Amino acid sequence: MSITLYSADICPYCVRTRLVLNGKGIEYDLVQVDLPDKPAWLRELNPRNRVPVLDVDGQVLWESEALNDFLDETHPEPAMMPSDPAQRARVRMVLRRFEDLSDAFYAARREEDGAIEALHGELRWMSSQLEHSDYLVGDSYTLAEPGVWPWITRLYRVGVDIGQYPAIAAWCDRLAGRPEYAAELSLLAA
Ligand SMILES: N[C@@H](CCC(=O)N[C@@H](CS)C(=O)NCC(=O)O)C(=O)O
Structure with missing residues (x-):
């Protein structure tokens, strides 16, 4: 291929x-x-x-x-979708819900009224998902991670400090341990 x-x-x-x-x-x-x-x-x-x-x-x-x-x-190895259908549905739910976060993110970039509040609302939800599990859908790494992470690392551009959300910060640290994420962090810093 x-x-x-x-x-x-x-x-x-x-x-x-x-x-x-x-x-x-x-x-x-x-x-x-x-x-x-x-x-x-x-x-x-x-x-x-x-x-x-x-x-x-x-x-x-x-x-x-x-x-x-x-x-x-x-390229099913390593699989990035869970074998359980309900968990697969949850990955798709997270990716759809993420659109509310990205809408708020881009609205905040345009400095629209209420955007930052909406963004914090989405981050509180995301944080609640990560409080009791290592990844966005249960304890395994799925397509939800690359689906959402690129915007989380760009939140500083709208003045949001991810340190306010310890569960999200810990998730970012976990992902930064993967070489492909570390490479993207270097690109972002360049
Ligand atoms: N829904 C698309 C969105 C892709 C997208 O918006 N890409 C932007 C760059 S981040 C783009 O190509 N914009 C065209 C432009 O800047 O003119 C996807 O998920 O691939």
């Missing part, structure tokens, strides 16, 4: 897919896309004109969640 990822270092959706590719040790070629000066061919690959995009043996796939599902199904 020949895989090419079209990606931008700064894009948190691309981080999601890099975390899965690198965590599973999948070989791939990387094409950097300059987001401020997007190439015309990007729209031909993805009608939404966004990264990440994956080319798999000539099949073009886009949308980070779909890409991560695809990678987990085609």
Whole structure:
């Protein structure tokens, strides 16, 4: 299988897919896309004109969640979806609920009224999920982690200190111990 990822270092959706590719040790070629000066061919690959995009043996796939599902199904070791159907449903629930967090995050970036309060509401919920388990869905690492983590590491950009949420900070520390997460932290610091 020949895989090419079209990606931008700064894009948190691309981080999601890099975390899965690198965590599973999948070989791939990387094409950097300059987001401020997007190439015309990007729209031909993805009608939404966004990264990440994956080319798999000539099949073009886009949308980070779909890409991560695809990678987990085609490279099942280590599995990133639980074997229990209810737990699998919970991973999808967390990813959908995450959209409330990302909506609040981007609203906070635009300095909209009420956004920071909404963001803290989402972080309180996330924190409650992590108070009694190591990962977002029970005690195993799943696709929920790369689905959410890229935004948590960017919260400082809207003035939120994750230290206020010890359970989330401990989860971040746990993930930073994985090489693919450490590599993304280096990119973020660069
Ligand atoms: N829902 C998409 C969102 C992807 C997305 O919004 N990517 C941004 C970069 S973070 C992008 O390509 N934006 C186009 C632009 O900046 O013009 C996914 O999950 O892949």
